[in-house]
Amino acid sequence: MARKIRWLGLSFGLLFLFATGGEAGRISPNNLNQPPPPEISGGAAMSGHAQPAPLPLLPPPVEIPGPLDPAVAAGFLGFGFDDNAVQTGSYFIPPDPFGAAGTDRLIAVVNTMIEARSKSGTLLWRDSLKDFFASASGNLGTSTFDPKVIWDHYENRFVVVTLEQTDTAQEGASNASRILLAVSKTATPATATSADWYYHAIDSKINIGVTDYWADYPGFAVDEEAVYITNNLFTFGASGTFGGVRLWIVDKGVSGGFYGGGAASVMVHDPYATLGIATTTMPAQVFGAGGVGGSGSTVGTFLVVYGGIFFTGTSIEAVQVVRIDNPLSATPLFSTPQYINVGDIDTTGSPMPSMPNAPQSGSGSLIWTNDRRALHAVWRDDALWMTATVLPPSGADAGQATAHWFKFDTSVTSSITLADQGNIGGNDVASSTYTFFPSVAVNAAGDAMFGFAGSAASIYAGAYAAGRQADDTAGTVQPTATVKAGVDYYYRVFGGTRNRWGDYSGIAVDPTDYRFFWVFNEYAETRGTVLSSYPTQDGRWGTAWAKVFFNCEKTLTLAENQWHMIALPCEVTAPNNTVQTVFDELPSAAYGTEWRVYRRDAANDQYIQLSLTDTLQAGLGYWIKTKASGGGAITVGSSTSPGNPQADVPLDSSSTGRYNLVGHPFVFDVCWKDVQVVDGANVLSLDEADPLVGGNRACSLSTPDPSCVMSHTMEQWNGAAYQAYDGGTPGAEGVLSSFEGLWVQAFKGIQLRIPVKRGAGDPCAxxxxxxxxxxxxxxxxxxxxxxxxxxxxxxxxxxxxxxxxxxxxxxxxxxxxxxxxxxxxxxxxxxxxxxxxxxxxxxxxxxxxxxxxxxxxxxxxxxxxxxxxxxxxxxxxxxxxxxxxxxxxxxxxxxxxxxxxxxxxxxxxxxxxxxxxxxxxxxxxxxxxxxxxxxxxxxxxxxxxxxxxxxxxxxxxxxxxxx
Known part of the structure; x- marks a missing residue:
């Protein structure tokens, strides 16, 4: 986001020119129209020094006032515009909000601060980024700009990046550029000091020919072995000519390297040295065991580019994707760029139309929405997700800056295809809402959540989220959740002309519970803090966290006059979890005669008929007999139910095998082959719980072998017959779906673990x-x-x-x-x-x-x-x-x-x-x-x-x- 720190009195707007230069020797497909070079992101503009303000500083409230959106489980405020004066002695715009969720705490960064909070919102510590990186050898000692923080789920660490730049044309001591990198020593850093963090400063000044360039606008990601940082390059001095893109790859070095407190091994590469379009590039944050391709794969991550690329002579846009192989070698392999046709999603052309800025309530000053650059990318389970802002040529969002998401199928990495995409219009927030600076997070169930900014003529600029579950209609998102609505209009440009917002937003999956996403973004705070140098500017940004989720509300229609073996896909909360309320479409007066519900008492080998007031719970299976003259419907969950976490279902057992009636506790499919067995301290696969003994399964022998723990096979009732599945036999691999009960046979006191792993996209056969x-x-x-x-x-x-x-x-x-x-x-x-x-x-x-x-x-x-x-x-x-x-x-x-x-x-x-x-x-x-x-x-x-x-x-x- 930042060119560099802007000092009081500079003519801010004059420094943000489109570049016209680039590197020689690069080849691009001749049927693609390259977007204009990216602008310098502009940096964290700074007022000269903290000054007494004519208006009193307003401390932020402890938590977000007013009722939370139904899809928001918790919310609280983070730091704001005035906090910089306390931490750094200056004020900064824009904030560049970014946040990460760890196992028990959240860490957020803005220009130019870092803070940690508990998941209930308690402030644990806060510091300026200048002080935070003070012990990084080789740092420039500036206030920094463009910070980001991510959670490395492979190592359970937080990783932070920010940039520095000094320029002799702007009274700097030298032309210098730095990438500052930090990794926490543990999952729970208690301070913002070297007691809890390792630091490293990378010299990011790049010489091309006889010209020096500095690094701007970082992309930031990790996989199982490396940290990836991308940056745009610009010349020093007033011209700020664009000079290409560079990628820095840092070996994690868990044992003795960067993550281990030793020297960091860093390599810098030009991913588009001979092929491809060089413009703002985002590396994909990688999730999943073994990274892309799993254990033994040589693939690192993917680099994504948009920026408004379109096929020459058409109105069809494209996304550029490059795969990185052998990332830690001296010469990583950058694949030939793939240009994926995404259709006519944007208003592009030569010259490229500017992105329209967003209106806001109460003021004619527009909110800056930036450009079409790639903003964020995530890879998980053969799906590559990416976000950008587009200008739709038609439809409900035509003519408005609109957040857009892409999903690409990478199951064949050499032939990536578009799997899905869509706009996040925000028109359910207000009519003609502009949406911009989207970010994306994807959980283990394949559900995606997007954080974004929104503003319209009838509302103030605020922070929002919307998402889609894996089985939602293609191209759609569910209704918008409010992270924090703006409370006033915003205008703050210091000495420039752009009323800047963003330049990005933060979102993360909670690593302890896949159901929840943590969204971090800015909103327009109550106006105040008028500085004497800018008496007409009183806009103040604030930040907010929100814990959002997908509502678990599903309906199943039951056929009449049948026995059905069912389960609840959501953990329904009281008082809506009784037999009477779950089956509220069946007549209560006829219960016990025309319809009834049973649970299985495995320990005593009997069925027990439930009463109308008995409660039902996810993870257990039930039999229901429907009326002869009509079936019924089950509607479970509510707007306050986020579904279930990973399910460990206790099983009753006997040495000869005891059948347990259990239930699939999720709203999405899970492959039976992915189910596990928890046997004390051991977590077993189905093959380990029921190993082969002479070609047969240990549990299927007439006298079970002592190695038998739980039968490899489960059975489901489909209304006519039992269906048997074992996870591997051709045609009988098996899928657990919503509302399904199943029989499992246990031979030891164990738990059946149904993992959070959706079958879709991970074939069960x-x-x-x-x-x-x-x-x-x-x-x-x-x-x-x-x-x-x-x-x-x-x-x-x-x-x-x-x-x-x-x-x-x-x-x-x-x-x-x-x-x-x-x-x-x-x-x-x-x-x-x-x-x-x-x-x-x-x-x-x-x-x-x-x-x-x-x-x-x-x-x-x-x-x-x-x-x-x-x-x-x-x-x-x-x-x-x-x-x-x-x-x-x-x-x-x-x-x-x-x-x-x-x-x-x-x-x-x-x-x-x-x-x-x-x-x-x-x-x-x-x-x-x-x-x-x-x-x-x-x-x-x-x-x-x-x-x-x-x-x-x-x-x-x-x-x-x-x-």
């Missing part, structure tokens, strides 16, 4: 080998069967037409891992009941007999309607001797084999069988109906209908070849 199909969750989805690499037969036009016209669900083919493997899914339907979770096939790690991929199917709930397919194996005496939902066998004989299966129903029905699977297997298959003695060709039609004459109907599936 893993695809490897030569299969060309994309990884996807092979759960019960209405998707077409996909064709693997070894499927030589294409569907005919007649077959394709028949499939498209079939008025029935289409489910996914089990995605196998090797060309010689295959899987086939059988589905049965009748009278609104469907069981699609039945699998047969051949796998490399299966055997002809019971093995880890043969999943047993529990018997249906007593007195319930049911319809299910089972593979009967009463002969399997060394394992469970009964019915299975899957029957995989060893790879052999080109696929040849025969599988017996049965359809079970609570009553005779007219049933329809269907199937999805590899076309070469279907080409060589026959369906044999043992009751009617008919043989059916599965390739002739994709369904077979027959009337059952008794509750069990027997079939065989025969494969005569194919692989």
């Amino acid at each position: 893993t695809v490897t080998g030569n299969s060309p199909v994309s990884a996807q969750a092979t759960t019960l989805q209405d998707v077409e069967a996909e064709q693997s690499a070894s499927e030589p037969l294409a569907a005919t036009a007649t077959e394709q037409k028949a499939a498209s016209q079939a008025n029935k669900p289409r489910y996914s083919t089990p995605l196998t891992r090797r060309p010689e493997e295959w899987g086939l899914r059988l589905i049965v339907e009748a009278d609104g009941l469907v069981d699609p979770g039945n699998l047969l096939g051949r796998l490399q790690d299966s055997v002809t007999g019971p093995d880890q991929h043969d999943l047993k199917e529990p018997s249906p709930f007593d007195s319930n309607r049911f319809l299910t397919i089972v593979f009967p194996h009463p002969e399997w005496e060394d394992a469970y001797a009964g019915n299975y939902t899957s029957d995989y066998r060893a790879v052999a004989n080109g696929g040849v084999g025969e599988w017996s299966f049965e359809v079970h129903s609570d009553q005779p029905r007219t049933i329809t069988l269907s199937w999805v699977g590899p076309r070469d297997i279907l080409q060589h298959s026959k369906l044999l109906d043992d009751e009617t003695r008919k043989t059916f060709n599965p390739r002739a039609n994709n369904t077979y209908t027959v009337t059952m004459t008794k509750p069990v109907h027997r079939f065989r599936w025969r494969v005569n070849g194919g692989r």
